[in-house]
Amino acid sequence: MKIALVTTLKRQATKILADLHASKEPVLITEHGQPSAYLVDVEDYEMMQDRMALLEGLAKGEAAFSEGRVVSHVQAKERMSKWLK
Structure with missing residues (x-):
């Protein structure tokens, strides 16, 4: 550096x-x-921001799983279908 x-x-x-x-x-x-x-560099900064967002999303998912906040596949499909209409 x-x-x-x-x-x-x-x-x-x-x-x-x-x-x-x-x-x-x-x-x-x-x-x-x-x-x-x-x-x-701007491209490197934007890539780092994208990586941070992805890592934050993964951390939230892991926390939800650890806390038992999960749904079945069928329930997830039902919830997603509301957004994808």
Whole structure:
């Protein structure tokens, strides 16, 4: 992973963005020696958001299963048919 100072980002934003798009490697931006933000490619960010949504859905399903909040296949088909009309 690349690391850049916030002042470098201010001065060389176009170059840093060009490098980011070419390499697809995230850039860690630091301020006063401390991590401040990550700069990532738009496609990578959107993919991460999609993955997070999927993982959250799976976690909700696992929690529902653990709590016994389940329905039979027939009941699920009946519920889904209402939405698919």
